[in-house]
Amino acid sequence: MKVMVRAVLLVLLSTPFLAVVESISMGTFFTGLFPKLFCKFQECCDDECVKLNLTGLKMDLDNKLFGQHIAKQVVLKAVNGFFTNPNPKKPLVLSLHGWTGTGKSLISKIIAENIYTNGMQSANVHLFISTVHFLHTKYLSDYKEQLQKWIRGNVSTCARSMFIFDEMDKMQTGLIDAIKPYLEHYDNIDGVVYRKAIFIFLSQAGGARITEIALDFWRRGIKREEIQLKDLESKLSIGVFNNKDSGFWHTSLIDCNVIDYFVPLLPLEYKHVKLCVKEELVARGYQADEKIITAVADEMTYFPEHEKIYPDKGCKTVAARVHYYL
Template sequence: MRAARASLCLHVLLIVASVVGAFDPITTTVMVGIGAALTRGIYNYLHESCDSRWIAFNSTGLEEDLRTQLFGQHLASHIIGKAVKGFMNTTNPKKPLVLSLHGWTGTGKNFASALIAQNIYKEGMQSQFVHVFTSELHFPHAVQMDTYKTQLQQWIKGNVSNCPQSMFIFDEMDKMHPGLIDSIKPYLDHYEKLDGVSYRKAIFIFLSNAGGEIIVETALDFWKAGRSREEIQLKDVEEALTLSVFNNKRSGLWRTSLIDKNLVDFFVPFLPLEYKHVFQCAMATMRAQDMDLVQATTIADLVAHDLPYFPKGERVFSVKGCKTIESKWEYYT
């Protein structure tokens, strides 16, 4: 996409260059000026910028994507849809939107983040205004904590200064060094401006496996009681999840002031997936390969069936969720 835009600008320059040779020097100077201005205009039009041409919230699109693509996550879909819609439709929010997504691997946390980005930014996750931090890549060494804190503050301040509607995604929060995330606490608070910069239109999303055990326990309790997973509500898990994350040294949010000061707007639980949800994930993968329905259904069933489930005897919930489907489906063809 970006390469195509650059190619178009170059094409315009070549056309102008081929034309100006046919005119006298004065006309040539005028033509070159027109060509340069035209090229700048095209570049500015095609190059992503922090305005409504490139950043426009699609409320209906997000709601539909969460409903039809985020399998088995009725609770997360509802919370995320309401939270993002409420925030994006507020002209002057009082603070940034802060979401903390929790659950075992393969349940859809990264995918949900991508759906949010796709329905806000024209470029989706490829947008220059969407920034992803991974603990093991960006903050690997505990001895460099002070350096990381300074860098993180500078990165966020610089990017929000460039575009107030920036999105920051922190993956692998459960692997983040305790105390690091507190360095950005002022940016998540209710301040109108800090050093001349307003952070109120930014979005911060934390992704973590921490708290997964509490969520799984809740899902198991409902299953053992013969109740549908769709009956699980936020009140059934929110308090226990928050306490678990706050008191877990490996959560990345251990004893953090973000929780203590109620700066996280929603702790979003991602439930463990059942066979039918893993099958849906596999079917989506098969459809992307343009398989016919019969073959896709057969392979999706094999992939979903062969994954490990727990409790061991009943095989109710997938251990890995949809995590390994992309890498395994070819084995069955």
């Protein structure tokens, strides 16, 4: 195949036709003439490189995300509904909330891996971390402009682009408002269509409220699996909106209803930590050693002080602790 590409290129170089397209990038040139051939060697934005693997998404959520029955249901329904709609009215916007180690980043990774051929490494997946990319308050106006340009440029290249904003609870006030027009119900903005893009916000804001509700259910002897989205969603959105450290403080994203789903992630329990350890061992090619699984889970610190139900770091430190034992 590579020999064929070289041969075609040599022929084109020897013809006057090249003069017509010399100002076009080679990638664009080949994509236009030989799209299928070009996409064998480089990631494209076509139905082969960007498509939803619904079966894979469901399996990964079931097998890798523990203790989050609400998040699984919402994410599966939201992503599937978005992709089966040939003409969505607006981008898909998910806002994931919960304490550290509960699975927010994992959900983003699972979604990316079941849409894009190259998963999180895809040129069409863009991760922004507040404490890395938007660190200095004095550059707020520059960040807004750069963020708009980045999103506009990448959606122009691939309508099915995904943008992930991590550490929203550390986001500068007002910064996220810069992208509000791209999340609205517009056919296009200056000729660019944003309606097929995906935006995911990750935040610890609301984590305390989610834990309070989960703990209340536990104290009343109600299984966590009986907690429903309606028990959390309205309280979560209000809590996030009123939280100065949420990244959504005084933003118009919430009151204009551009966020499609507030996705609550419940605090994990001891049994979920053990499942995380088991998954980590298997992922590294080891057998699920019950001694290691129990040892790692027992090392974690749990809260509240008296009940000690929830690990304070969720599954975030599991990988490092498993490495220690191996």
